[in-house]
Amino acid sequence: xxxxxxxxxxxxxxxxxxxxxxxxxxxxxxxxxxxxxxxxxxxxxxxxxxxxxxxxxxxxxxxxxxxxxxxxxxxxxxxxxxxxxxxxxxxxxxxxxxxxxxxxxxxxxxxxxxxxxxxxxxxxxxxxxxxxxxxxxxxxxxxxxxxxxxxxxxxxxxxxxxxxxxxxxxxxxxxxxxxxxxxxxxxxxxxxxxxxxxxxxxxxxxxxxxxxxxxxxxxxxxxxxxxxxxxxxxxxxxxxxxxxxxxxxxxxxxxxxxxxxxxxxxxxxxxxxxxxxxxxxxxxxxxxxxxxxxxxxxxxxxxxxxxxxxxxxxxxxxxxxxxxx
Numbered sequence: 001x002x003x004x005x006x007x008x009x010x011x012x013x014x015x016x017x018x019x020x021x022x023x024x025x026x027x028x029x030x031x032x033x034x035x036x037x038x039x040x041x042x043x044x045x046x047x048x049x050x051x052x053x054x055x056x057x058x059x060x061x062x063x064x065x066x067x068x069x070x071x072x073x074x075x076x077x078x079x080x081x082x083x084x085x086x087x088x089x090x091x092x093x094x095x096x097x098x099x100x101x102x103x104x105x106x107x108x109x110x111x112x113x114x115x116x117x118x119x120x121x122x123x124x125x126x127x128x129x130x131x132x133x134x135x136x137x138x139x140x141x142x143x144x145x146x147x148x149x150x151x152x153x154x155x156x157x158x159x160x161x162x163x164x165x166x167x168x169x170x171x172x173x174x175x176x177x178x179x180x181x182x183x184x185x186x187x188x189x190x191x192x193x194x195x196x197x198x199x200x201x202x203x204x205x206x207x208x209x210x211x212x213x214x215x216x217x218x219x220x221x222x223x224x225x226x227x228x229x230x231x232x233x234x235x236x237x238x239x240x241x242x243x244x245x246x247x248x249x250x251x252x253x254x255x256x257x258x259x260x261x262x263x264x265x266x267x268x269x270x271x272x273x274x275x276x277x278x279x280x281x282x283x284x285x286x287x288x289x290x291x292x293x294x295x296x297x298x299x300x301x302x303x304x305x306x307x308x309x310x311x312x313x314x315x316x317x318x319x320x321x322x323x324x325x
Contacts, residue, residue, distance in 0.1 A: 012171040012196065013150035018087050020151070022080075029076065091152070094166050098131030102298040105136070105143035105156040107183060108190040113298055117218070118209050122192035124177070127202035128169050135162045135263055139294060144181035147194055149173075153180055160268035160275075169196040219303025222296055231284065239284055247308040252279040266301050 011017055101124065104111040112120045126132050136145055136156040143156040145165065154165035179190035197205060223229070231240035251261045254277040259265060268275055270292065273285040292300070 009148040010171070010173070010175070011149065011151070012169055012173065012175060013152070014168045014170060015087070015091055016149070016151040016170075018090070022083055022087060025083075026080070091165075094133055094164050095131045098133040098166060099126070100133045100135060101126075102294075103134050103136045103145060103156070104294045105138040105140075105145070105179065105183075105190075107140050108179075108186040110145075110177065110179075110190070110192050111294070113215070113295065114206070115215075116206065117213050117215050118206065119295070122177070123195060124192070125195045125197060125202060125205055126169055127199040128172055128196050129199065131166060131168050133164065133166045135164055135298075137162050137267070137294065141183050142181050143179045143183050143190070146178045146180035147175055148178070149175040150194070155181065160271050161264045162267065169194075172196050172198060213299075215299045215302035216306045218296075219299035219301070219306075222292075222299055223303055226288070226292075240281060241278055243304055244307050247305050253277060254279050254281075263301050263305075266304050267297055270297055270300065 008020070011020055099115050101115065102113040103124075104113075110122050110124075112124045114120075114125075134145065134154075136154060138156045138158040140158060142158065144153060145156055146153040147167070150167045150169065152165050152167050154163050157163060173196055175194045175196065177192040177194050179187060181187075183190065228240075246261050247266075249261055250258045251265070252258055256279075257276075259276060265276070269285075271287060271289045273287060274283040277283050
């Protein structure tokens with residue numbers, strides 16, 4: 001009956017061990033403190049219980065004792081804070097390079113797009129030993145991407161902004177994927193799995209899948225079909241900026257702020273083009289909300305991203321199609 005029971009989920013990522021060590025330290029410290037307090041309570045209850053032959057005595061206290069019992073917990077909490085902050089920064093500092101997957105949460109499923117264009121629902125195949133960067137967004141309500149074995153958990157928000165989490169799997173196997181945010185009547189059915197494979201096996205699996213449309217090529221075609229080039233083609237009279245070399249760099253806005261030109265900015269420029277207008281351009285672009293799917297937005301982002309190191313103006317400029325983003 002209990003042969004498959006485990007108190008803790010398997011640790012299968014590079015950050016899992018560090019999180020577990022902190023957690024076990026907290027459990028140990030809490031157990032020690034509770035045992036000490038209960039022992040003192042029992043001992044003092046017996047040693048100093050009321051007796052008919054003993055009168056109460058006034059105790060003035062001890063300043064050194066008060067300093068000790070304040071300083072020790074303070075030192076412990078500062079130590080725990082430093083340890084936790086280090087782990088938090090490690091988990092939430094996205095590596096500069098890795099395999100970028102786009103993940104879309106929808107009542108009640110996970111839609112996954114591989115870097116090479118293949119798509120899956122509720123299953124994500126990844127290679128062991130590779131950094132996997134997840135760009136997460138929701139089509140409807142707030143979801144939460146949670147893989148216990150990797151010790152990663154990230155809110156997935158509706159709207160224009162992506163949230164990001166990463167992991168590097170260390171063990172081959174199939175691991176549970178949950179939505180950890182109540183998202184409706186079938187929330188408990190929004191489950192999936194992450195399948196970790198050896199790199200050679202992953203490549204063989206990938207080669208055996210139906211050929212996915214390359215996101216960059218698909219984005220280029222979509223960019224041209226949406227006539228984004230009308231406003232973003234470099235040259236005199238252009239109404240939107242040339243995006244060659246802009247992705248991943250700061251960009252100035254019309255209100256004086258500076259933001260990073262990243263996936264969230266491109267997505268926002270497609271869906272809410274007037275929200276953060278680039279400096280020097282007019283708010284001419286219409287919204288594409290309802291006209292492009294999340295998959296198509298990801299393809300447009302991939303195309304714009306491919307122009308990051310380009311020195312030549314794109315034939316299909318920017319994913320915001322005529323805004324000034």
